Amino acid sequence: MTVDPTGRLISAGASKPAGPGVHHVPKNIDADQVKRIISVTGRLPRVPPVAAQMMELVGRQDATVWDLEKVISSDQVLAARILETANSVFYSFDQKISALSHAIVILGFRAVQSMSIAHSSCDLFRRGMQFGPKEKHRWEHSIGCAMSCRQISRVVGYKQEETAFITGLLHDVGKAVLYEAIPKRYGRIVEIVDGEPRSLAEVENENLGFHHGHVGALIAQRWNFSGEVVEAIATHHEARTNGGALSAILAASNDICHGMDAGTERVGEKPASDGWAAAALSLDEKACSRVREMVTEIVEVERNLYEL
């Protein structure tokens, strides 16, 4: 076991984490950076409506399947895709599932909440940019990272696996926002990274005075996510953080997902298991490979749900 019941890392080498659910401004974003982010991006995006309603339900102890069904029914595409997913091969059942309430029970209450938030966030990643192969790839990376965060949570005993899913989903939302706000300038930054052995976060910092993790953290904070989520997103490109288990889970997932594809972040050529996050979570290469396999399998099944 590498995570204690409060979400703290207890494996060797882990530094003292912030407790989960603590709301605070991430320590590594200062007031000047916040000002710079706002001057570059303008108004930060609002929570997509279905995601907002879902998040409200996530925070309610008395939420029922019927509450969930009502929110999902407000988006017919989402409703159809939840049913399709419940009926997919992965969840092989003899009878066809035609009621949303049944699909929610089959897939799991919290998992359906995450799926709905992910589905309704898709537009956020597409806004202001042509949805070409690169953008599709970024969205695919976010979904892969979300799934990887959930899988790693299960492996290491981190109880808030759906919080981890959402953290993985949103960790790079700052890139989409920057693409929309300053397409030419941000395009040049990405071009530099393509041509030089430097990380995206490093080149962003040099050119903008902040990186996409900072933008994502600010968005997560304005959407009222816990301090733990905000911190994890803000620091996902730091070599080692003082964050809790969620920071390590996100950083390990990012490493694993960049090992699976040709991501633009240049997180290193080494295997994910060599990274600080995998070490902090005691994930060896075999465990990382298993996570990779699981993510590949689930992405195939849930491809339509996330418009991949």
Ligand SMILES: [Fe+2]
């Ligand atoms: Fe990133």
Ligand SMILES: [Fe+2]
């Ligand atoms: Fe990433």
